[in-house]
Amino acid sequence: MDLPEDNNSSQSLPEAQRNYITQPNKVSGWLIAFGVSLLLVAIIALVLGQRIGYHRGLSFAAEEAKKTAAGLEISAENIKSLKLKSDTLQSQLTTAQQERDISLANLSALRTDIQDLKVTNLQLEQGQQFLTTSLAKKGGMSLQVIGAKIAPLPENAYEYRFDVGMVDPSNQPKNLIPKLTLLDEVNMVEVPLQPNSYSIHGIARIRGRFLMPKNFVPKQVKLELTAGNQKTEQVYDWQLGQPIDNMPYTLEETPEADKRPVSSTDSTPVASTANTQKPAATTAAK
Structure with a gap:
């Protein structure tokens, strides 16, 4: 009879459908495994990068600290030298100002003396002119x-x-x-x-x-x-x-x-x- 065979045929169809349904699940597992691997690699790379960056940053910070310390030492020496030069220039300026004041005082006194001499010379010339005129009137x-x-x-x-x-x-x-x-x-x-x-x-x-x-x-x-x-x-x-x-x-x-x-x-x-x-x-x- 043909009916039993039809039953067997009808029973084989679901098996074919089950095989078709399970195939995508295997692909998803591979994708998940690949994603997990990528994530692990990224985490490892991140950790390694962080450690390498930390060490490099620490080395750079140490170098900068050394340079800063050297610069501070040089700056201290420069400040000491500049202060010494400033004190010397200030002393020279004070001396120059004192010499200027003395020179101005001497110049003022000299001008006064010159003016007094001019007045004295004018007085002497006037007296000489008076005497010579008087002598000339008396016969010379x-x-x-x-x-x-x-x-x-x-x-x-x-x-x-x-x-x-x-x-x-x-x-x-x-x-x-x-x-x-x-x-x-x-x-x-x-x-x-x-x-x-x-x-x-x-x-x-x-x-x-x-x-x-x-x-x-x-x-x-x-x-x-x-x-x-x-x-x-x-x-x-x-x-x-x-x-x-x-x-x-x-x-x-x-x-x-x-x-x-x-x-x-x-x-x-x-x-x-x-x-x-x-x-x-x-x-x-x-």
Whole structure:
């Protein structure tokens, strides 16, 4: 009979369906196992990465700490050096400020002194003008030598200083021409004077230097003066004077002639050799 066979056929269909249903379950198991493996690998990689990163970070932190410590040490040395420099500069600044204050005070005092000198000079000029005008009204003052001095210098040089006074009745300056001559027993040596003329209206100061001729020893000094229509002549004996203790060693130490007035104690010419230990020579007016 065919019916039993049909029953067997109908029973085989469910078995085919059961096999079809179980196949996807195996695939899902493999997927789950693969996912779990990936997760484990990721966890292991994460742990290893964390440990490696931690060690690297720790090493980097240690290096940075060393660098920071070295930098702090260098910075401390720099701060100490900068502080020392700052103290030095502050000391120099204080000294400079003190020197500036002293200089300003000296400058102020100097300006005051200069102003006082200007006032004094104006007063003296006014007094001199008054006296010369008064003398001129009274007939003037004749040409005369007020002071005379010849001083020895190094290198066989001599310095002459003559103070001459004159007031012309016209109350006008006159041209003064001096002439200086050295005399021995038989010879005369005229000393070249520079400048060779002066303007005189009151007092004229004749200053200059000359070299003594070699092997010439003067016995007398003659000074001749001419101003306007007046003439005068003075002759001085060349004599030994007092020793000179403060003689300069060279002419460079005294580059200019002494412009001070000849005092009453030095109113006779003085001359000598450059040796400071030898006595000076003086002259007496005749």
